[in-house]
Amino acid sequence: MPTTAPPHSPVIQALARSRLGVPAVTAFVLAAAAPLTVVAGSAATGFAVTGFVGVPVVYLTVGVLLAVFSAGYVAMARHVRQAGGFYTYVTLGLGRVPGVGAALVTQLGYNCLQISLYGAFGAVAADLARAGGWHLPWWLCAGAAWALVAVLGLRSVRVNGRVLGTLLVLELAVVVVFDLAMVSHPAAGGVTLTALSPAHLADPGAIAILVGGLAGFVGYEATVVFAEEVRDPRRTVALATYLALGLIATLYALSTWAMTVAAGPAHVVAAAREHDADLFFALAAPHLPAALVDLGRLLLLTSLFAALVAFHHMIARYTFSLAREGLLPAALGRTGRLTGAPVHGSLLQSGLALTVLGIFAGAGLDPIRHLFFTGGVTGGLGVLVLMAATSVAVIGYFARDGRGEPVWRRVTAPTVAAAVLVTVLVVTVAGFGALLDLPGDSPLRWLLPAGYAVAATAGAGWALILRATRPRVYAAIGLGPDSATVVAATPSGARRPDPVRA
Template sequence: MSSSRPDTVSAVLARGRLGIPAVVFFVVAAAAPLTAVAGGTTTGYAVTGVRGIPLAYLVVAAVLALFSVGYVAMSRRIVNAGAFYSFVTRGLGRPAGVATAMVALVGYGAMQIGLYGVFGAVLSGFLNDRYGMDTTWWMCAFIACAVIAVLGVLRIDLNGRVLAVLLIAECVIAVVYDAVMVSHPADGRVQFDTLAPGNLLGAGVGAALVTGIAGFVGFEGTTVFAEETKDPKRTVPRATYIAVAVTGLLYGVSAWAMSVSTGPDKIVESAQNDGTDLIFNLVSPHLTSSVVTLGRWLFITSLFAALLSFHHTWARYAFALGRERVLPSFLGRTSRRTGAPKAGSILQTALAVGVLSAYVLGGWDPIVHLFFWLTSMGALGVLILMTVTSIAVVAFFARTAHRDGLWRTAVAPALAALALGAILVVTVKQFDALLGVEPTSPLRWLFPSGYLLSALVGLAWALALRAARPDVYQAIGLGADSAAAPLRTPDPVRQPV
C-alpha cells in the first residue's frame, strides 16, 4: 500500500452540492422502485416460493425505521463517505471498522454488478421483441457500463438531476400500475392473504426477508453522500426517514397488488411463468399499449438508475479508504474539475467489466446466476453491516457524553440489533431457499463464507497497519480530517464528540 498522503484539495469531495431532495433521489434510486417491484419482487416470489413477500417488505421497513433512530443520532456527529465503516470504527474500534469496510466493498460491489445481469436481459429482450433488434444481454450490459463509467466521474449534482427525473416518473407509473391491479382483482374480490403473518412463520422466511432487505440496499446512501450535502445534520436525518417511508410503502403495496391481480394462491406460479414481465402482463389488458411500453422503458431506466447509484456508493467507499490510506492512496483523490472520486469510479468500472466478461465466457444465466444470486449476496452483506452498526451505535453512545436520550442512543439501536441479528441468522440458515438450490449444495455456504473471509482480511490488515504503519492506523475513521491529520492523532474511538 502506498504511504503517500493524498493532498488536502483532491482528498475532499465537492461540498454543498446536494440538498434533501437530491439525497433522497440517490437513495430511492438505488432502491429502484420499478426494479424492486418488477424485478426483485417477481424473482423473489418465483425463486423462494414464499407468498409473504409484501409483508416482508413492510416488516423490513419497520425494522429499518427502528435502526434509523440510532443511525441518525450518530450521523449528526460523524460525517464520512465511509458511513457504516466510520460508524463501526468509532463504536467498536479500528480493526472492526476495517473489517466492516471490506464487507461493504464486497456487498455493494456484488449488488451493483449483479444488476447488470437483469439490465442486460431486460433491455435486450425488449429491443428484440419490440423493435426486432438482434442484441444480446451482455452487449447491453457493456454499453451501460461504458455510460456509467462516464457519469461516474462527472459532478454529483448533475447525476442527481438525472436520477430525479427517472425516479419521479417510475414512482408515478408504479402507483398507476398498483391502482390498475387492485381495481381488477382475481375472482372479482380484493384479497389480503399475502399480508397474513403466517406467511413469514414457515420455511423460507429467511429468503423472503432478505428479498425485502434487497429492496432497501442503498439505504446507507444518506450518510455516504453526507460530505457533499449543504447541511449534513439536517439533510441526513430527513432524507433517511423519507427514503425508508417511501420505499417501504411502495414495495409493500406493489407486491400485494400483484397478488391481488393474480390471486394469492397463484402469485408464485404466475411469477415463475412470467418472470420480470409479470407486472406488465397484468396491467396490459387494462391500459393502452403506450402506457405499458412507457412502463417497460421506465423499468429499464430504473435499473440504470440503480446501477449508477450503487456505482457512486462503491466509489465513495473506496475513496474514504484511500483517503485514510487503508487502501492505496490514489483512491483517495478526487477530480479537480468535478470533485468526483475518479480513481474509485474507474476501479469499480474495471471490476464490473471483469465479472461481466467471466459470465459471458462461462455462458451463465444473467437473471438467476448474475442478478438474483449477486444481489442476494449484496443484500446479505448490507444486513451484516446494519447489524454490526446497530451494536456500534450502542457502544459509541455508552462512552460518549450526549443529550440525545436513552431511546435514541441505547434502546432503539439495541432493539434494531436484535431484530436485524435474528433476520441474519434465519437468512444464513435458509440461504439455500433464497438461491433456489438444494440444502446440500455448497453454494448455500459459499456466499456467507465470502463475507467471513472479507472480514478476516480486513481485521488482519488493520492489525498489520497498527504494527507496521501506526500513522495510518491512527487516522482510520477520521474521514476528511485524515488528509491533514498529523502522524500521531488521538484515538478517534475514544475521542469525545
C-alpha cells in the same frame, strides 16, 4: 489545531461540499433500491417460489424493522460527517481493527450488488431489442450500459443527481398508475385486505420473504455516504433516510397488495408462476393503453440503469474514503478539480466491473441466474452483515458520550435492531444454499458466505500491520476529513484525545 492536512497526512482531498439537498440524496438511494425492479421482478418471484400470499405485510414489517435500525443509525449520522458509511461507523463504535474488516466487507458486498445488476440489464435490454427485431448478445447491451455509467461516474454528483431524479420520477409514476389500474379492477370478490393481515407472519414462508425483502431495501442506508457533500449534514441525511425508507416500504407493500387484488389472493401465486417476472405488467395490461405498458417495460430497464449509477457512486466514495486515510493507494483518494468527484475510485470500480463482465461473457454463464441472482443475493448478505455490526457499533459509539441523544436512539433501538438482524443473518447463512437454489453438494453454499469472513479477517490483519508499521496512518483510520486535526501531534509530541476505540 491546524485546519488543513500537513504534507504527511493521509488525507488527500475532500469531496465537493454543499452540493446536495434532500431531493438529490433521496434520488440516489431510491435509485439504488430500484423500486420498479423489485416490484416487477423480486416481488413476483417471491409469490411464485414461496407460494406465500402475505408478501405485502412482510414488506411493511421489514420497513418497521429498518426504521428501528435507522433510529440509531441516523442519530450517529448527526455527529459523523464522512463518506465512509458502515466502515466509519464500525470504526468509531467498535475500533479500528474491526473497522478495517468492515471496510473490506463493504467493498466486496457493494461491488457484488453493483456488478450483478449488469446481468439483469443486459438480459432485459436484449429481450427488448429482440422484440424490435434486433438480436443482440446480453453482454453487448451490458457493455453499453457500463460505458455510460463509467462516464457518469466521472461527472459532478449534482449532474448525476439530476439524471437519477428524472428517471426516478418516471419510474415511480408508472408504478403508481399500474397500482391504481389493478386496484380499480379487482378480481371476483372485490378489493380485499387479506394479503395485509399480520397473521401471515406466522407462516413458514415469511422467513424466506423477509430475507428477500431486506435485499429489496438495500441502498436506502447509503444516505450517509453522501454526508460530506450535503448542504446541511445534521438535517439532510436524516430526512433523506426516513423519506427513502418510507417511500420504499409504502411502494413495495402497495404494489404487491395491488397484485393480490387484481389476481385474487387465492390465485396470485398461480398467476406469478404463470407470468413470472412479467406478472406486474400482465395484471395491469388489460386496463391500460398498450403504449403505457410498453413504457413500463422500458422503465424497468432505466430502473436497472439508475441502480447501476447509484451503486457506482457509492462504491467510488467508499474507495475514496479508504484511500485518503492510507488504507488504499493514495491516488484513489484524489478528486476531480472541477467536479469534486472521486475520479480514481470511480475508474477502479469501472475496471473491476468490466473485468467481471468479460469473465462471465467469456465463460458463457447465464446473466440472470449466475450474475444477477447469485451476485445480488451474495451482495445482500454482505449488507446484512454490515447492518448488524453497525447496530452494535452505534451502542459502542454513544456509550462513551451520549451527545444529548435520547436512550431510545443510542441504546434501545440499536439493541433491538442488532438482535433481529443477527437472528436473520444466522438464518440466512444457514439456508444460503436454499436461497440460491443450489444443489446440496455445491461448495458455493459455504464458499460465498465465507468470502465475507475472509474479507473481514484480511482487513483486521491489515489494520494490525498498520498499527505496528505505520502508526500515524493507523491513528487516522475512521476519521475521514478530520484525521489531520484529530491526530496532529502537539509540540511535545503527545497526541490529542482519540475519538476512536483502539
